Amino acid sequence: MVKSWNDMLNTPGTNGIKPTPRTVGDVVEGQPMLVPTARQVDHFIRSIPEGVDMDVRALRTALAIEHGAEVTCPVTIGYHLRTVAEAANEDLGRGLTLSDIAPFWRVLDAKTPTTGKLSFGAAFVAAQRKREGLEP
Secondary structure, eight states: OOOOHHHHHHSOOOOEEEEOSSOBTTBOTTSEEEEOOHHHHHHHHHTSOTTOOOOHHHHHHHHHHHTTOSEEOHHHHHHHHHHHHHHHHHHHHTTOOGGGSOOGGGTOOTTSHHHHHOTTOSHHHHHHHHHTTOOO
């Protein structure tokens, strides 16, 4: 049976800090790198105040600092951002309100590659960003 996005969000993952295996983009080999769980990403996104946005790079930096690392794994964060957004969409479908879900639109925008992969499309993200006065 296929797991729901909420099942994936709540699956205990192996997180922790380990040396970055190789240099890629802004991640340099050997740096202490946080490999977060989906739940850690969800929790952090819920802490972003209404009307404030944060790009993915800033999210990765803030998560790393919060957990005592220098960087956050860019690959893992991409997977978890989608999991958080899709799980929130499932919750809305079950009757939860916007205030009950992770406000993923404060991180995802029209230019974020993850937004284009969402099963429910980018229009919802754009509408929520507009509602909070954020750039599309």
